[in-house]
């Protein structure tokens with residue numbers, strides 16, 4: 001019998017890569033999307049004939065329960081969230097409802113229908129916040145610095161709690177930042193790659209950014225979804241840190257991105273206090289040793305290649321906008 005997967009947040013960056021991976025592995029893939037006035041299927045358009053889509057929302061307990069009962073998944077990947085840290089100060093309640101309580105709603109739905117379903121929770125390095133040790137590992141205490149980080153810590157502990165209370169196969173992947181050409185435009189890496197391409201093509205002259213000194217452990221999203229899948233294939237449910245073990249400044253990303261198109265970043269970057277956060281996470285650096293040893297997982301794409309891939313993608317995409325008469329058939333990035 002084919003494995004049946006259900007992915008919440010399938011329209012997002014990770015959801016699209018995970019759907020591709022599970023289809024390659026022969027899974028039946030079901031995805032959840034929420035109703036919006038304009039459709040949000042851009043990242044999965046190329047998969048729509050292979051994936052069954054269901055309209056639901058992490059705010060709606062009854063719809064989740066009905067969905068689990070109908071689809072009868074063997075694995076559930078909870079990737080849905082209000083995932084932008086910056087917005088979580090503007091919408092702390094909504095962030096708590098979706099990113100935090102949404103996890104409990106889904107766990108409850110699974111518990112009501114079938115406790116043998118395997119559950120993956122998209123936990124986050126943002127939970128480490130004001131870090132208590134460097135590098136951060138599975139045992140490092142959490143000290144979240146944003147409403148988003150607090151909501152993720154709650155969701156993570158509920159996942160652990162359902163595992164311990166009901167013997168469910170539920171685990172949290174503590175993923176450090178991962179990026180791709182499919183990253184949302186509000187996140188700093190994609191904001192930069194998009195702006196660099198616009199500047200190169202003469203469509204803009206500057207990009208306004210906040211804190212260039214913040215450091216992140218950045219990897220490629222396509223590599224990270226494999227770790228999610230691996231966690232659900234183990235004999236026992238365990239939480240893992242997933243990251244590269246390297247950290248770079250936002251300023252390093254900026255510099256490499258501008259170098260890629262032969263421009264000087266100092267001529268185009270404007271520091272704007274509007275993009276500083278009320279409380280910053282200054283430094284994230286993963287120790288992924290446990291995942292390497294037990295899951296045999298290692299990240300494949302190095303940092304410079306990630307930056308260059310994102311810039312090249314935005315350059316190609318925006319060149320088509322600048323020259324619409326050029327008819328180029330592109331595979332989805």
Ligand code: NAP
Pocket residue numbers: 008009010011012013014015033034036040056057058059078079080081082083084098122123124125174175176177178179184
């Ligand atoms: P993303 O691109 O922002 O995708 C988030 C997904 O959640 C979208 O499909 C979105 O739907 C959906 N969603 C939002 N609110 C919802 C609601 N109320 N009900 C149902 N679905 C809802 O995020 P991502 O980068 O793929 O990240 C995937 C998950 O991993 C998130 O939980 C994120 O917090 C977590 N995470 C990400 C990273 C990272 O660096 N990317 C690191 C650690 C953890 P729409 O398309 O309709 O907006």
Ligand code: GDD
Pocket residue numbers: 083084085086123124125126175176177178186187188189191208209210211212214215216250275276277280281284
């Ligand atoms: N977004 C943004 N925009 N960030 C900026 C800017 C800007 O103009 N200028 C500087 N930054 C800095 C932020 O202050 C932060 O320190 C860093 O760039 C990264 O910001 P984001 O790309 O928005 O990501 P994040 O680290 O806050 O959160 C991402 O990673 C988490 C895992 O650690 C998201 O994907 C979360 O969903 C994820 O959990």
